[in-house]
Amino acid sequence: MMQEALFYSFNLEQHVPADHMLRSIDRFVDLSGLRAHLQPFYSSMGRPSIDPELMVRMLIVGYFQGIRSERRLCEEVHLNLAYRWFCRLGLEGQVPDHSTFSKNRHGRFRDSDLLRHLFEQSVQRCMEEGLVGGEAFAVDASLIKADASRQKGVEGSRGLPPEATSRAIDEYLSVLDDAAFGAASEVTPKFVSPADPAARWTAAHGGQAFFAYSTNYLIVLDHAVIVDVEASTAVRQAEVSAAKTMIERADERFDLYPERLAADTAYGSAETLQWLVHDRGPATTPTILDSLNS
Template identity: 25%
Template structure:
């Protein structure tokens, strides 16, 4: 056999038959996902849904089913940016098969994804989420009676050094120089400005408020303190999760400075609307479980009077530590009753068990969507655009639940580990059978030798 040599420049082929091109290996995970979407008539549904937002004539655009599939690829592959999603779809032959593109066809670019996302309103993404919830209900993966609620912060696509004052448009350096001039200090160099700013920080005078500052590139982002202690422009993501099946009923984005007690009721109402539309009949949310950050008198009383189910909604929210006892002199009796009932429920073993379940399930949804699903850092600007992307990531998580029921895993990387584990177990079984076969051969040789010795002795 002769040695093959690689040449950097080769004469191109004048004509190549499409049948001679490799279609790429078949990926069982994506093939199964395509089969699930085809069974639910997903492509026909989204095409009919998006048709009013396109012109009647002209060059055909990218199919909406391809756009939503690429959004799902971002979750399953753990890619946070649209550029990364477009590159991954163009590079992988198995993902090309998943999207329905041949090797000689160009996959959509990241700019096309941005154009389609901005063209479609937020209501379209809500309808797609409801469609996937219907698929989960058909597979008996939604109960909807007991939900857990929690929130986390997402980094916005804006930097703190670019913030400006709302009243006069000053940036941070101009603001510091003005403060130094008021104190009688002249700032000449960048080092002096940093030194003066650090001194203000040590004295406790360095404070930034959302009422006074904003980001010119993303006005919807809010200044917030992240869990690791950094101050960053961020958004707040709140999940309403079915505690029985781990399905995300609602994934809403709020401003980072909105309190948990103010966003609990809107999230529950939106989750109830999704359930009503997906099930076709009333699926009442009867129990809500949250952490102590959601505990407020008005919130508990509002949950008890929402009218879902018999007697409203039961809350299982622990009380935060307080310096003073409750005072009910100027409060209605309904609020006192709601707080007392919630306190009694949390003293029982069932309430404590629900809290442990909430800590496990809801935090796991953030781990899947934000950490390994590429949703912790947002590369989009505007709260509506962030809502679209985050809701599609949560929808992909729900599709992963269906795949986990059918394949035993809900992500591509887990599917590879599962296949590797099955291969290792198969090798172990084969090795055991081989050892048994070797032992059987040795026993036969021993018995044969024993019979020969007996025959010679006779």
């Protein structure tokens, strides 16, 4: 009968290949200021909270590995040695429950604007590495399918049921005057989702219509670095407004203003060109709007 060893010597560091993608990423991940940024949003009393650096590192793993489900992400980090190494968990570290992510995303992460803070830190690092200049930029939007059922949509002309109430509805009502959402268009949508009324009914892909949002990007063309991102409702007017917001914010936060801006023809309205070339003021270099379709 074979006897098993009572003690094992196991070094997690030795079991992560030298060429593993997460090793390359880890060299550039600096979360040293994370706890100071979040300190006002944690109580000094009660039991210890889940380490925010652990959650952010797990979210980074999910992004690079294409793991969209938080429940599955927790399972993968629990089982995968490389993920444990990257998240500083060791072999015995406890992986947080998936519900912890939802609570923090809708709570202190949102209240502190943490993800925007981390994003801008990344852009600043790219600038320090010489990957971001101020010449050629591009702007475009991608449709992101909302987690809302097509079958449960109601006619837009009827509006939401008076008795309907949820966090999503409260958030929808709070952005009705926002140029990127409710005020983007006076057109009544064909259908509205009671589960997520801020999502827009669209058939922009040319197939079956669905509820969606738009994720808008401002990208430096030389190295394809995203220097700003803005969510909006999935209508063209909102995407144009989001482009203006991103250009202004990049100018304010990083002193970046494009000399040339590439975009598809939908961004080339007279109003947009007027804003880009004249309304920015005489000290600003005029911007040329090119077409991505040309």
